[in-house]
Amino acid sequence: MDRNLYISKRLCHNGVEFLPPLSDGNPDITTILEFSFMKIVSAILIIFSLAVSGLAFADAASGQSTYAARGCIGCHGHNGKSIVSTSPSLAGKDAAFVKKNLTDFRSGVRQNPIMNAMAAGLSDDDINNLADYIDTLK
Numbered sequence: 001m002d003r004n005l006y007i008s009k010r011l012c013h014n015g016v017e018f019l020p021p022l023s024d025g026n027p028d029i030t031t032i033l034e035f036s037f038m039k040i041v042s043a044i045l046i047i048f049s050l051a052v053s054g055l056a057f058a059d060a061a062s063g064q065s066t067y068a069a070r071g072c073i074g075c076h077g078h079n080g081k082s083i084v085s086t087s088p089s090l091a092g093k094d095a096a097f098v099k100k101n102l103t104d105f106r107s108g109v110r111q112n113p114i115m116n117a118m119a120a121g122l123s124d125d126d127i128n129n130l131a132d133y134i135d136t137l138k
């Protein structure tokens, strides 16, 4: 088959009509396009997964700074292990639990004078970051 006819057939009927590879040994344009498409797709996937794992680290790290800056350490202790009997330890509590309770303290759904005041100044990002950080404490 004529090379140009072959290429236009593959471009127009891709997936409809099976065409064997060109016998002259040179890759045709659709093969080249498919190959660069796959390279672009895998590059995007790699960048995306790096970004996602980077974000996860950033959250826990800024949660740790917020934990220190907001004085959580004073009652809940370093690494979430409380040394004050009236404050519960946070180590071992998962992100979903911390997020729910901080949101409830902030809105007043869960009542406690100390924690209502502590949570009042937290943004959604602060709460998410704190939850990610506390989740890492064992």
Ligand code: HEC
Binding pocket: 067, 070, 071, 072, 073, 074, 075, 076, 086, 087, 088, 090, 097, 098, 101, 102, 111, 112, 114, 115, 118, 119, 130
């Ligand atoms: C002055 C002491 C104090 C400080 C500071 C403090 N907390 Fe608390 N926290 C408490 C007490 C007391 C409770 C238990 C409240 C209750 O019994 O409902 C509590 C409860 C919690 C709970 C729920 C734990 C559970 O097991 O139900 C979370 C989560 C929490 N605090 C996170 C924080 C974070 C994050 C900070 C910093 C922004 C912080 N706390 C600062 C005293 C404190």
